[in-house]
Structure formats: structure tokens, C-alpha cells
Amino acid sequence: MIRLVPRSEAAPLWQIATPILAVLATMITGGILFAIMGYDPVAAIRTIFWDPLFGQASAYSRPQLLVKAAPLILIASGLAVGFRAGIWNIGAEGQYIIGGICGAAVALAAYPGEHWWLFPAMVAAGALGGWAWGMIPAMLRNWAGASEILVSLMLVYVAQKVAAWMAFGPMKNPEGFGFPGSRNLQQYPSASNPELIAGTGAHWGVVAAALAVLAIWVLMSRHIRGLHIRASGLAPRAARFAGVRPETLVAFCLGLSGSLAGMAGLFEVAGPAGQITESFGSGYGFTAIIVAFLGRLNPLGILLAGLLLALTYIGGELAQLTMQLPAATVQVFQGMLLFFLLGFDLLTRFRVERRVAA
Amino acid sequence: MNEQVVFQAEGIGKSYPGVRANDDVSFAVTRGEIHALLGENGAGKSTLVKMIYGLVRPDQGHMTLLGETHQPSDPRAARAAGVAMVFQHFSLFDALSVAENIALGMENPPARRELSARIAQVSNEYGLPLNPARRIATLSAGERQRVEIIRCLLQNPRLLIMDEPTSVLTPQEAELLFTTLRKLADQGTAILYISHKLEEIRTHCDRATILRAGRVVDSCDPRALSARELAAMMVGGEMRDIDRSGRIAGEVLLHAENISISAATAEGTALKNITFSVRSGEILGIGGVAGNGQEELLSVLSGETRSPAGSVTLEGRDLSQARPEARRMAGLLAAPEDRLGHAAVPDFSLTDNALLTASGRKSLVRNGLIDRAAARGYAEQVIRDFDVRTPGPGTAARALSGGNLQKFVIGREVLQAPRVLVVNQPTWGVDAGAAAAVRQSLLDLARAGAGVIVISQDLDELMELSDRFCALNEGRLSDPRPTESLTLDEIGLMLGGAHGMAEAQI
Structure with missing residues (x-):
């Protein structure tokens, strides 16, 4: 009989080993799945995890890594702060969309004037928009005791409707031949978020993600507020005794993760996406939850996890093109990854013991 | 070897990361004896009895029970070998009756009617008045303890371990408990009695093995010593007198x-x-x-x-x-x-716990940024001045024994000169x-x-x-x-x- 025995202390080795184990298990299970579907499993796994970086088309796909990883890392580092405190913002996707819309609104309002301050103003507007969208669940929790999990999640769908409304209504490109969607900001120099170094995919969002990782690291391990955040997640009464106001913390965490998600949305709309469309939200806000947990809510871990999940995006697209794998492959992979991670997480808290039944 | 010996430990050792919980512990409990295991919190008493009860396995040493090697792989094996234990904290279901709770703890519970009869019999025999049909929720702490004791007695244990049993009892209930224990001992059960209450050990126990910092420091007849002498052995050195002098009430x-x-x-x-x-x-x-x-x-x-x-x-x-x-x-x-969970965050290091309340008064934070060296220094000062036994300020609060953590928590406030x-x-x-x-x-x-x-x-x-x-x-x-x-x-x-x-x- 196999039994799970609680560990007296979390095993540090497993803390690092479980994400790696989860990735391996995902690859193996994914391979089995592909084999059942009639694809060559080895080729499929290689196409997803290897070819984007080192394959024939890597010159195209490699820069995409940073393009996709930047929003994931930016959003996940904000989410991780709240998750550490036991404040669950599940609606980063909505904050991302609203941030993108607010940033784009500033650009569209200034169009076609060229100003040096325009892009910084857009970044600020994006952050503010995401912050405001995050403050709705924060206020509802503080004033009415509503679950921030539900409210933030529901607001994702509201944000998607707002994006559709914008694309068809107020933000519709007057020169767009009747097609829905705003003007393309990539063609508006003052407002665009270009590739900074050719061939790397690095745009301002990449810079912001790197700064966010650094800032969150300082906050969580060097700042007294980070200590209070960690205390709140581990022992809420002790945090209150130390002087933490739970209400302030809820507002801080949802506001912070909201504004980082909003910034991510702005960098996306001004760069890779170019415009506000009905389908502007592309799931980064949800995938970032996986990134945050895969990275163990640790800034450095989030950096690595963000790159890995970006790889599954790109590899999945590549596998779609070259091997005709279904488009849902990526989502299946990401889902499996989180599933295995949470499963293997058991090993950090429990020991597996084998013993003969008495 | 004395045939009266029920349980014997020889050279038992157990280490946890950063602490030697037991080191070369040897002692014997004989038939019909109430044997006290005396020591401060963190002296290794709990680890020792957990090994006897099969919850923890020793790293070194050898245990014998009734002359046979005692190496229980789990509490079930220990119970089968004749060891029973009454814990300080009860594990009873409030919503169930006494008989139901006892049945739940047994390997092969007899039919309910028969069990109730046996409970009644045991409770009469040992002077533990208890109605098998009553719900646990309606019982006092002393009565709940009786349920646990009867649960143990139904297994006919050869060695009964009691972990700080009187900490939850009123003085009257404690007296009743000792009457029961004496009766059990007279019938040949060996009793291992864990406590740090010196008076009750002096009045009720036949022998005492004193543990300090994981080692046996002495084995004595507690009735022949004063509480002061026992305490001195336990803490190693003379007990300090409480000094009440020099207090003048002011404004x-x-x-x-x-x-x-x-x-x-x-x-x-x-x-x-x-x-x-x-x-x-x-x-x-x-x-x-x-x-x-x-x-x-x-x-x-x-x-x-x-x-x-x-x-x-x-x-x-x-x-x-x-x-x-x-x-x-x-x-x-x-x-x-x-x-x-209130005074300290269990998973935080002592340094981080020091920061929780001392960050402002001790200036451990500048512009919001934690001064790690200063925080660590303050935690070390508390550890030193209040004699907190721990490997260092990086240790998690939950790893400290109750007494040591309490010294840290009090010290953390006192040294801020409130x-x-x-x-x-x-x-x-x-x-x-x-x-x-x-x-x-x-x-x-x-x-x-x-x-x-x-x-x-x-x-x-x-x-x-x-x-x-x-x-x-x-x-x-x-x-x-x-x-x-x-x-x-x-x-x-x-x-x-x-x-x-x-x-x-x-």
C-alpha cells in the first residue's frame, strides 16, 4: 500500500524539482496523447519544445519568444504578489483588456499628432485602466465582502464585451473600410511600441517585464510591505497584529496586479496586436496564472516559467503549421502543465511511503 | 536483567535537522511503577515517547518491551505490542457518544452492547465514572480524558504513556486521575508519566528520569528530593529566585x-x-x-x-x-x-518574526527597505538575552518548542523598552x-x-x-x-x- 505522510517541513529540493517534473510529465503525457491521435510523438514534442528555438524556422520564431513571454511575465509577477497574500485575482485578462483599451484611447484621441509624451502617457493610461478594473473587485470585497475570485473573473467577460463594443463602435477605424477594429497603432509612430533591437522581439513590454521582475523581487524580499504580504498569506492574525490592514492589502494587491496587467495590455495593443479588436484578449491573463504558480510565485521562477509557456504558444503554432496538430494543443499542454504541477506539489508537503498493509 | 523490567531503552538517539532531540538516552520502567519523565519543553521528552509509540523511529539505540525487541513501525504496531498512550490533546469526535468514540479507536471493536458493558466494567474497576451513552460534547476536560484512558485500558496495555495529563484538569480531577493510575500500577501496569509539574511528580511518582537537552541527566526517587532540587536538575543549575524588589508605582x-x-x-x-x-x-x-x-x-x-x-x-x-x-x-x-499564528508567523524565520513588531521601534527598516543585518542582529539579541534555544535566527518559528518561542515573543517586546x-x-x-x-x-x-x-x-x-x-x-x-x-x-x-x-x- 502506498501512503502519503505529511512532512514536518516543506522539502526545499522538491520546491525546485516539482516544476521540472511537471514539465517532463506534460511532455510524456502529451506524447502519448499525440501517439493515440496518430501523430509521431517524438516529432511533435520536438516541434513544440525544440524547433522554435533551434529548428529551421527559428529565425522567425525565436524573437516571438520574448514577444509572448513579456506580457506573461509582467502579469504573473503582479499576480504572484496577491497570491502570496491569499488574494486571488483571477481576472488579469480583463484588466489586460481594459488597460489596452485605455492606452489605445489616449493614442486615438491624440491622432494624428506626433508628441514625445504620447507613448509614456499611453503606458500610464494603460496602467491606470488596469488598476481601476482591479479596484472593482477590491472595493466590492472590502465594502461588501464579495469574493474577489468571482468578481474579478466575471469582469473578464464584461471587459471582453467592452472590447467588442469599442471595436465596432467608438474606436472603429474611420478609414477601415467598415471593418471592425481601431486604427493600427503600429502605423502611428508616436504611439507605436516597436521592436527595439531588430531580430530580438524585444519591445518596451520586455523592458517593463524585466523591470517588474526586479521590482517585485525587491518588494517581496527586501521591503517591509513584502514581509507583511507574506505574513498575511501565512498567518492573517499575526499580520493584523503586526499592523497590516487587510483592506489596504486587498486594494494594494489587486491594484498592483491590475496595473501591471493593464500595462501588458497597452504594450500589446501598441505593438504586436496593433489595434483593439473584438478578440483583443488572447488569454495571456489566464495563462499568467499558470506562469505564476509554475514559477512558485517567485520572480526569478516566473521569468523562467514565462519563457517556457511562451515556448508552448510558439511551438504549438508551429506544430499546427507543420504537422497539422489541432489548435487546442497549446491549451491542452498548458492545462496539463498546471495539473501536473499542482499534483506534484503534493510531494513538497507529503512524503510517499510504501508499506505492507497490516 | 531484572524480570520486573517492562520497558527498557538503551542508547536511544534521534536527530532532526539542526537539533539533537535525543542523545544516548537509556532508562528502564519496571512493573507496577509510575515513572516520571521530567524535563523542560524541548528537552526531548516528546520525541522519546513518540519513538516508543511508533510515531518516530530512532536513529540509534535499542528498545525492549517485556524482554523482546521493541521496534514499532507505527502506533498500531506499538499498541499491538502492549503500549498505550494518552495524548495531551484529545482526539475525540464531539458529536459521537463515548462508546462510539472508543469503538472508532479500536482495531476490532466488539458489538456495541458488549463494548458498553466492558466500558462500564473498566470504569467501575478503576474509579473512572463515565456513562458510555453520553455525547463527548457534553463532557468536561477531565471526563474526556477518562474516555481516552478507558480506550487505552481496553487494550490491556503493559506500558501506559501519559503526556502531561494534568495540564487540562482541575485539582480535584487530577487527584482522581492519580488514584486511578496508582490502582493500575498496583495491578502491574508500568506507567510512563510525562510532566514538568514538579509537585505532582514528587507526590505521585516512584521514579523520575530527568532529561535535559536530549540527554538523561539523572534518575532519582523524586519523593526524596525537593521541588527545588528537581527543578535545578531539569534546568541545569540553581533556579533563580523571583526578585520582586525595587518597584515603586509612579504616575x-x-x-x-x-x-x-x-x-x-x-x-x-x-x-x-x-x-x-x-x-x-x-x-x-x-x-x-x-x-x-x-x-x-x-x-x-x-x-x-x-x-x-x-x-x-x-x-x-x-x-x-x-x-x-x-x-x-x-x-x-x-x-x-x-x-x-498570532504573536508569530509559524513559517517565518525568527528574523522575519522580529521584524513583524520591532521594525519601527528598533529602526530595522529604512525608507521601507528592510535592514537585514540590523533585523538579524535584533533577533540574535533576543535569542541571546532571553536564552532562546535554537540553532539561530534563520530557524522557522514553528521549529521552536513552546517555551522557547514564548521566550522569543516576550523578549522581542521587552527589548523594545515599552x-x-x-x-x-x-x-x-x-x-x-x-x-x-x-x-x-x-x-x-x-x-x-x-x-x-x-x-x-x-x-x-x-x-x-x-x-x-x-x-x-x-x-x-x-x-x-x-x-x-x-x-x-x-x-x-x-x-x-x-x-x-x-x-x-x-
Whole structure:
């Protein structure tokens, strides 16, 4: 009989080993799945995890890594702060969309004037928009005791409707031949978020993600507020005794993760996406939850996890093109990854013991 | 080898990361003996009995039970070999009856009717009155313990381990327990009795094995020694006398004026018209059974709960609306009862826990950024000055024994030189050595001119420490009276309601 025995202390080795184990298990299970579907499993796994970086088309796909990883890392580092405190913002996707819309609104309002301050103003507007969208669940929790999990999640769908409304209504490109969607900001120099170094995919969002990782690291391990955040997640009464106001913390965490998600949305709309469309939200806000947990809510871990999940995006697209794998492959992979991670997480808290039944 | 020996341990050793819990421990328990295992918290008593009961496996050494090798892989194996254990904390289901609870703990429970008959038989035989049909929820702590004991006795154990059994009992219940234990011993059961209460060991135990820092320091006949001598062996060195000298009550530091707070939760207690003041150099003792507003009172003073304007003043300054950190900066500090989860974050290192309350007063944070070196230094200072036994400031709070963590929590506040310090149950679940250290630090604090409020259930402690005494009872505070002139009867009257209610509840 196999039994799970609680560990007296979390095993540090497993803390690092479980994400790696989860990735391996995902690859193996994914391979089995592909084999059942009639694809060559080895080729499929290689196409997803290897070819984007080192394959024939890597010159195209490699820069995409940073393009996709930047929003994931930016959003996940904000989410991780709240998750550490036991404040669950599940609606980063909505904050991302609203941030993108607010940033784009500033650009569209200034169009076609060229100003040096325009892009910084857009970044600020994006952050503010995401912050405001995050403050709705924060206020509802503080004033009415509503679950921030539900409210933030529901607001994702509201944000998607707002994006559709914008694309068809107020933000519709007057020169767009009747097609829905705003003007393309990539063609508006003052407002665009270009590739900074050719061939790397690095745009301002990449810079912001790197700064966010650094800032969150300082906050969580060097700042007294980070200590209070960690205390709140581990022992809420002790945090209150130390002087933490739970209400302030809820507002801080949802506001912070909201504004980082909003910034991510702005960098996306001004760069890779170019415009506000009905389908502007592309799931980064949800995938970032996986990134945050895969990275163990640790800034450095989030950096690595963000790159890995970006790889599954790109590899999945590549596998779609070259091997005709279904488009849902990526989502299946990401889902499996989180599933295995949470499963293997058991090993950090429990020991597996084998013993003969008495 | 003596054939009377029931259990023998030889050279038992057990290490945990950073601590040697047991080192070369050897002792023997003979038939019909009540054998005390005496030691401070953290001395290794719990680890030792966990090994005997199969919860933990020793790294070194050898155990024998009735002449055979005793190497239980789990408690079930230990029970099968004839070892039974009554834990300090009960594992009973409130909603079930006595008989049902006992059946749940048995390997092959007999039919309910037969079981009830056996329970009745055992409870009569050993003087443990208990009705098998009663629900656990309606039982007092002493009666619940009887359920656990009967559960053990039904297995006909050869070795019965009792882990601090009297800590939850009233004096009368404790006497009853010892009568039972003596009866059991007379019938040949060996009893291993774990405690740090010196008096009961002196009066009731036949032999005592004394553990200190994981090693056996002595084995003696406790009846032949004084409590003082036993304590000295336990803590290693002479017990310090409590020094009450040099205290002169000065001006009023803290004043609470007519505090009334409704209960925050259904289990909470409302505070009603609480008025008192504490002077410089004075210790105010607040007695009463826990659950009568003790936690709520501490919260109102620490700032976790706010009270109407003007109801809490420190040196004339109104702090009733101030947040905890602002109160600390003003000089009003507190140490709550619950060490793990309230006073300290269990998973935090001692350094991080020091930061929780000392960051402002000790300037451990500059512009919001933590001064790691200073924080570590302060944690080390607390560890050094309060003799906290731990590998270092990086150790997690949960890894410390109760007494050591309590010394750290109290030390963390005392070394911040508070104007007024409020402590709730400062020595609850703490061994004699640590308790004496904590009490002395409170007396020293008062002598240096601070005001101290001690909220405690331990009357002896309050009599020893406080200059004035009052009782908190269903959220009401009696008028403080000078301790010196109080008689036991008067104290009983002050506490009267509280005790009466405690009896009715449990």
C-alpha cells in the first residue's frame, strides 16, 4: 500500500524539482496523447519544445519568444504578489483588456499628432485602466465582502464585451473600410511600441517585464510591505497584529496586479496586436496564472516559467503549421502543465511511503 | 536483567535537522511503577515517547518491551505490542457518544452492547465514572480524558504513556486521575508519566528520569528530593529566585476608560464597561478563565480592535483610534496568547518574526527597505538575552518548542523598552525554567519604570507578579485590589463567576 505522510517541513529540493517534473510529465503525457491521435510523438514534442528555438524556422520564431513571454511575465509577477497574500485575482485578462483599451484611447484621441509624451502617457493610461478594473473587485470585497475570485473573473467577460463594443463602435477605424477594429497603432509612430533591437522581439513590454521582475523581487524580499504580504498569506492574525490592514492589502494587491496587467495590455495593443479588436484578449491573463504558480510565485521562477509557456504558444503554432496538430494543443499542454504541477506539489508537503498493509 | 523490567531503552538517539532531540538516552520502567519523565519543553521528552509509540523511529539505540525487541513501525504496531498512550490533546469526535468514540479507536471493536458493558466494567474497576451513552460534547476536560484512558485500558496495555495529563484538569480531577493510575500500577501496569509539574511528580511518582537537552541527566526517587532540587536538575543549575524588589508605582501610564465592544464573532466575548489604569513601575494582574474576554481585551490594547475615542490613553495621549504600529511607536506593546499564528508567523524565520513588531521601534527598516543585518542582529539579541534555544535566527518559528518561542515573543517586546507591555497567558504551556525567565523579565521591566499588564489563568503566577489584581469575567473587569492584602477567599469571590461558568461549560 502506498501512503502519503505529511512532512514536518516543506522539502526545499522538491520546491525546485516539482516544476521540472511537471514539465517532463506534460511532455510524456502529451506524447502519448499525440501517439493515440496518430501523430509521431517524438516529432511533435520536438516541434513544440525544440524547433522554435533551434529548428529551421527559428529565425522567425525565436524573437516571438520574448514577444509572448513579456506580457506573461509582467502579469504573473503582479499576480504572484496577491497570491502570496491569499488574494486571488483571477481576472488579469480583463484588466489586460481594459488597460489596452485605455492606452489605445489616449493614442486615438491624440491622432494624428506626433508628441514625445504620447507613448509614456499611453503606458500610464494603460496602467491606470488596469488598476481601476482591479479596484472593482477590491472595493466590492472590502465594502461588501464579495469574493474577489468571482468578481474579478466575471469582469473578464464584461471587459471582453467592452472590447467588442469599442471595436465596432467608438474606436472603429474611420478609414477601415467598415471593418471592425481601431486604427493600427503600429502605423502611428508616436504611439507605436516597436521592436527595439531588430531580430530580438524585444519591445518596451520586455523592458517593463524585466523591470517588474526586479521590482517585485525587491518588494517581496527586501521591503517591509513584502514581509507583511507574506505574513498575511501565512498567518492573517499575526499580520493584523503586526499592523497590516487587510483592506489596504486587498486594494494594494489587486491594484498592483491590475496595473501591471493593464500595462501588458497597452504594450500589446501598441505593438504586436496593433489595434483593439473584438478578440483583443488572447488569454495571456489566464495563462499568467499558470506562469505564476509554475514559477512558485517567485520572480526569478516566473521569468523562467514565462519563457517556457511562451515556448508552448510558439511551438504549438508551429506544430499546427507543420504537422497539422489541432489548435487546442497549446491549451491542452498548458492545462496539463498546471495539473501536473499542482499534483506534484503534493510531494513538497507529503512524503510517499510504501508499506505492507497490516 | 531484572524480570520486573517492562520497558527498557538503551542508547536511544534521534536527530532532526539542526537539533539533537535525543542523545544516548537509556532508562528502564519496571512493573507496577509510575515513572516520571521530567524535563523542560524541548528537552526531548516528546520525541522519546513518540519513538516508543511508533510515531518516530530512532536513529540509534535499542528498545525492549517485556524482554523482546521493541521496534514499532507505527502506533498500531506499538499498541499491538502492549503500549498505550494518552495524548495531551484529545482526539475525540464531539458529536459521537463515548462508546462510539472508543469503538472508532479500536482495531476490532466488539458489538456495541458488549463494548458498553466492558466500558462500564473498566470504569467501575478503576474509579473512572463515565456513562458510555453520553455525547463527548457534553463532557468536561477531565471526563474526556477518562474516555481516552478507558480506550487505552481496553487494550490491556503493559506500558501506559501519559503526556502531561494534568495540564487540562482541575485539582480535584487530577487527584482522581492519580488514584486511578496508582490502582493500575498496583495491578502491574508500568506507567510512563510525562510532566514538568514538579509537585505532582514528587507526590505521585516512584521514579523520575530527568532529561535535559536530549540527554538523561539523572534518575532519582523524586519523593526524596525537593521541588527545588528537581527543578535545578531539569534546568541545569540553581533556579533563580523571583526578585520582586525595587518597584515603586509612579504616575499613571495607561488608562482605559469605559471600554465596551460588542463581540466580533459568535464565539467572541463582548467587553463591558472596562475601566482601569496602570502606573509606571506597576504590574496589574488580570485573572479569570480564558474565553471571558481576555483576547478581546488584548486586541483593544494592541490596536487590532479600535475603541471609542478617548477610551485608551497612554501618558495622556489618546490611542484608541491608533493602528497597532502607531501604538508601538507611542510605547504601548503587546504579546498575544497564541504564539503560533498570532504573536508569530509559524513559517517565518525568527528574523522575519522580529521584524513583524520591532521594525519601527528598533529602526530595522529604512525608507521601507528592510535592514537585514540590523533585523538579524535584533533577533540574535533576543535569542541571546532571553536564552532562546535554537540553532539561530534563520530557524522557522514553528521549529521552536513552546517555551522557547514564548521566550522569543516576550523578549522581542521587552527589548523594545515599552512604556506599557500587555501580555496574555505569558507562560501558558511553558516549562518551569522558561516560565521563571519570562516572569523575571516582566518584573525587571516594571522595575525599570514600565507598566505591565499580565492577563493569565495561572493564579500563582498573578500572585507572584502583580501589585494589583482584578478578574475578567464574562467581559467585565472587577475593581483592581492590591495583591498583598488579598486573601484566597477574596480572590475566589472575584473569580467566582468565571469559575462557576467554567464548571457549567465543561
